[in-house]
Amino acid sequence: MNAWRATLIVLSLTLMVSGSHAADVLHLYIWNTYLSEETAARFEARCGCRLKQDFYSDNEEMLAKLEAGAIGYDLLVPTGNAVETLLRQQALQPLDKNRLPNLGNIKAEFRNPWYDPGMRYAVPYATTVTVLGYNATRLSELGLPTDSWALIFEPRYLDKLKGKVTVLNSQRELMGAAMKYLGYSVQETDPARWDEAKRLILRTKPYWATFSNSTYIKDLAVGTIWVAHGYSSDMYRAQQDARDAGRPFNIAFRTPKEGAVLAVDSFVLHKSGRRPDLAHQFINFMLDGANAADVSNLIGAGNPNAAARPYIAPGIAGNPGIFPPAADLQRLEMLRDFDPKTRRLLSRMWTEIKVR
Amino acid sequence: MTESQPSNRPRDPAQTRRAPLTRWLVSLPPTLFLLTFFLAPALLMVGASLQQPGDFGGLVPALENGRLTLSLDTYRFFFSDWIYAEIFLRSFLVAAATTLLCLLLAYPLAWLIARSHRRHRDLLVLLVLLPFASNFLIRIYAWIILLGPFDLLYTPWAVITGMVYVHLPFMILPLYTNLEQHDPALLEAAQDLGAGAATRFWRITLPLSLPGIWSGSALVFIPVLGMFAIPELLGGTRDILIGNLIKEQFLDNRDWPLGSTLSLLLTVGVLLLAGLAARAARPWRGGTA
Numbered sequence: 192m193n194a195w196r197a198t199l200i201v202l203s204l205t206l207m208v209s210g211s212h213a214a215d216v217l218h219l220y221i222w223n224t225y226l227s228e229e230t231a232a233r234f235e236a237r238c239g240c241r242l243k244q245d246f247y248s249d250n251e252e253m254l255a256k257l258e259a260g261a262i263g264y265d266l267l268v269p270t271g272n273a274v275e276t277l278l279r280q281q282a283l284q285p286l287d288k289n290r291l292p293n294l295g296n297i298k299a300e301f302r303n304p305w306y307d308p309g310m311r312y313a314v315p316y317a318t319t320v321t322v323l324g325y326n327a328t329r330l331s332e333l334g335l336p337t338d339s340w341a342l343i344f345e346p347r348y349l350d351k352l353k354g355k356v357t358v359l360n361s362q363r364e365l366m367g368a369a370m371k372y373l374g375y376s377v378q379e380t381d382p383a384r385w386d387e388a389k390r391l392i393l394r395t396k397p398y399w400a401t402f403s404n405s406t407y408i409k410d411l412a413v414g415t416i417w418v419a420h421g422y423s424s425d426m427y428r429a430q431q432d433a434r435d436a437g438r439p440f441n442i443a444f445r446t447p448k449e450g451a452v453l454a455v456d457s458f459v460l461h462k463s464g465r466r467p468d469l470a471h472q473f474i475n476f477m478l479d480g481a482n483a484a485d486v487s488n489l490i491g492a493g494n495p496n497a498a499a500r501p502y503i504a505p506g507i508a509g510n511p512g513i514f515p516p517a518a519d520l521q522r523l524e525m526l527r528d529f530d531p532k533t534r535r536l537l538s539r540m541w542t543e544i545k546v547r
Numbered sequence: 548m549t550e551s552q553p554s555n556r557p558r559d560p561a562q563t564r565r566a567p568l569t570r571w572l573v574s575l576p577p578t579l580f581l582l583t584f585f586l587a588p589a590l591l592m593v594g595a596s597l598q599q600p601g602d603f604g605g606l607v608p609a610l611e612n613g614r615l616t617l618s619l620d621t622y623r624f625f626f627s628d629w630i631y632a633e634i635f636l637r638s639f640l641v642a643a644a645t646t647l648l649c650l651l652l653a654y655p656l657a658w659l660i661a662r663s664h665r666r667h668r669d670l671l672v673l674l675v676l677l678p679f680a681s682n683f684l685i686r687i688y689a690w691i692i693l694l695g696p697f698d699l700l701y702t703p704w705a706v707i708t709g710m711v712y713v714h715l716p717f718m719i720l721p722l723y724t725n726l727e728q729h730d731p732a733l734l735e736a737a738q739d740l741g742a743g744a745a746t747r748f749w750r751i752t753l754p755l756s757l758p759g760i761w762s763g764s765a766l767v768f769i770p771v772l773g774m775f776a777i778p779e780l781l782g783g784t785r786d787i788l789i790g791n792l793i794k795e796q797f798l799d800n801r802d803w804p805l806g807s808t809l810s811l812l813l814t815v816g817v818l819l820l821a822g823l824a825a826r827a828a829r830p831w832r833g834g835t836a
Contacts, residue, residue, distance in 0.1 A: 251798040258605065276603040360779065362799060401701040401783050406691060415695055531600035531802065535624065538800045543630055545787035546637075 215240035217469040220264040222456065223248055225317065230485045234476050240469055257282065257461070265464030266473065270454045271525045274313050275306040277459065283312050284460040290471040293478035293498075300520060301495035304455065305527065313457035314474050317486045318493035320523060321364055321452040322512050324407070324426035326417040328440035340372035340447045342418055344391055349398035355417040357410065360402035362541040363526050364452060365392065368420060371449045377524045382536060389540045393547055402545075408432070411442050422454075423512050427491025444512040450522030453515075455495065487513070589814065595807035596621055604801035621804040625812070631792070635816065638789040641703075642771040645710040649718040649767050650760065652711070657722035657759075658752075661729075668727070675719050683713065687780050694781070701783035709777040714770065718763040725759025726752075761824065769817055789813055 215238070219226075223246045231242050245264070247253040250273040257264075257277075269277060277283050288294060294314065301315040325337055333351050335342060342348050343356055358365050367377035369388035379385060400416060408425050410416035412432035419426070426444035433442045458474050460467055476482055480498030487494045487503045493513050494500075500508055507513055515523060529537065597617040599607040607616050625631050660671045678686060690709050694700040699708075729752065737747045775790030789809065796806030 249798075251801070254604065255798070279603045362795075396784050399784050402779075404779075406780060409691075528603060530602060534600070534800055535802055535805065538796070538802060538805070539624075539630070541795075541800075542634070542787075542792065545791075546630055546633055546785065 215466070215469065216243050217241070217266070217466055217473055218243050218245070218264050218464065219266045219473070220245045220247065220253060220461075221266070221268045222246065224490055225268060225456075225486055227485050227489050230477075230482055233482070234473060237476060238469060238472055242473075262463035263465065264461045265466050265470040267459050267461055268316060268456050269313075269459060270456050271304055271306050272528050274304075274457060274459060275528065277461075278306065278312060282462055284462050284464070284467060285311055286314065286460065286474075287467075287471060290468075291475050291478065293475050296478050296480060296483065296496045296498040298495050298497045300517075301455065304525065307457075313459050314478065315455050315457045315495035316477065316483075317456045318495055319454045319456075320423045320446050320493065320512065320515060321359070321368065321421070321454075322423050322426060322444045322446050324411055324419045324421055324429060324442060324444040326411065326414065326440050327443040329414075329417050337443070338445060338448050340368055340449055342447075343399070343420055344369065344372050344395050346395065346398065349395060352418060353398050354400045355415075356399045356419070357401055357403040357407045357416050358399055358420040360404045362537060365402075365420065365544075366537065366541070367452050367524075367526065368447075371447070371451060371524075374449065377452060378527055380533065385537060385540060389544060392544050396544065396547075412436065412438070414438060414440060424490045424492050427507070427510075427513060431491075446512060446515050446519050446523070448522075450519075450524065453520075453523035453525050455525060589811070592807040592811050595803050596811055598804055600802045600804050604803070606803050621808045624805070625808055631809070634787060634789055634792055635812070638772055639816070639820075641707065641710065641788060642768045644707055645714060645771045646718075646764050646768045648707065648711045649715050650764065653715060653718035653722055653763065654756075657719050657726055660719075660723050661726035672720070672723065675716050675723075678716070684776065684780075686713070687777060690781060700781065703782070703786055705781040705783075706778050706786050709781045710771050710774065713774075713777065714767040717766040717770075721763040721766065722756065722759045725756050729755055765821065765824075772813065772817065 217238075217240055219242060221244055226244065231244070235242050247256070250270050253267065253269065254273060254276060257267075258280075267277070274283075288310075291314070294310065297310065297315055301318075302310055304313070304315075307313045323337065323340070323342060325342070327337075330337055335348050335351065342352075343358060349356065358368075363377070366385065366388050369391050370377050370379055370384070373384070373387060373391065375384050375388075403410070403419070403421075405425075407416060407419035407421050408429045409432075411419050411426075411429040413436075414433075419429075423444060426442065430442040430444070433440065458477070460470050464470055477485075478496065478498075480496060480500070481502050483494060483496035483499035484502030486492045487499065487507050491507055491510075491513055493515070494503065511519065528534075594609070595606060597619070598609055599616050599618070599620070601607050609615065609617055656675075660668055660675075663671060687709055690705070690712065691700060694705050694708070699705050733751050733755075734747050737751055742750065772788075773790045773793075775788065775794045778786045778788050778791055793806050793809045793813070796802045796809065
């Protein structure tokens, strides 16, 4: 892969020297299924360049590849805490806002994240909320509430759901959900409160079927799992899959009232990128409402772009699980990396959770 | 095999003189390969296990502001309670159970293939290898669908089933290679001398096949220890193995020193076990073969 990339770069440099147009290539390192083929083709037609995409499926994978020395990417799409990591590693180039006239389309509430106040490096592109997805038909038969983390943490509800619940296989996400249910912050630093969350999880763990980061989409859609802790875009897909397969039940999802984890993915310029001009052109193109709507229509992601709203399918734009109302947004928190000592403390608790 | 035995050929003085050099040249690439891809990473891991985790992943440099930052903290953390040792023990038990089940399933099959008509053997071996033609993850997802209706999904049994299924060919092939070479005349002679089927198996086939059993067991046991995808996809809420633990330290938790310490202790554990197994195997094999 790297050899291929090096060859490509050498080749494009050679072509650039010879003054050919084919040298205008923008390298994008992006999540799977974050950009539709039509939008990519429209951008290529607009800029008269080629868009070359590489894909990753989680931030850690992307960071690991860059730390191992991958170069030549103009644009990345990291989540907030990964933006912070990249900033600390001095791996990003600042944005030239003069070249981003569409930047005003970003909603006010997304303009000042803690990792990059004033959007000097990162332009928000898509959002995801960690929610509870559920089999609405089955849960209403059972008469269970769907608006609270209590659904996965309270034995009196879980008694009716034993073996029908999955939770994320992620220390930060699951312990974060428990902290939210207990009324604490996901950035809590008091070990005693984390210990409380650990005990809550250990108490309710016997009711859960498994820890799952991906299989819950299928499990919800075929009806073997009734409640899943997971990402809003995945829940949207499970909902669509169940509908397309004509299942005799509906999948729904919502943000628990106690609050949840919000993930914001942003475009950033990697310092090794060779075409900041094309990168800015691409970001500005994607900031245009019609193009920004793409990611929401494609995978059911939330959208930080105000101008995108009219272009987003009503079923998605009106879904509070995908687009949290202003009041819910107040209770959402973004994950921020801890210092190594706290990381080790939490990882020790997580291991205990997995073993017991 | 036969070509590499120069004693069968008339001796050419020039060749004898060149032999050490040739041997050295031939063994150079594998030696370099092992040094580069086994010893060097292992030493890097020793180093990383003594370093401190960086604020945003990675490692704190061993020498920072003129101060040495190396310490045994991570080892102390590992040995400070039983929880990590418990995962090690559990993983070794899963690996042992998988190896045993693979052996029980593979032995009769390998024997049948080795005893089948020469014309069919290649085809049968090909059939054993056929599952490799499709992606590993797809095959595991197939098990999710198969186990789902039987309430077996997300249990330890599902993990063992997946492990046995994936690693079975690694047991069948060395066993087959071994069993195929057995001289049928030995069994006929034993029969002529009045040995029953069970005696023939215990006294001749089984002892002769021990090398195949050992290499098949190693090929199954060791990869199972490092496997993390199967417990993650098929296992329930308690089925964590060392592989998962190590992967978590490097990716999710970005604690490279702890990840390195775990990997290193696993390597040491496997080497110790391999040493013990080799020692235990020697007298019996020597006495019967």
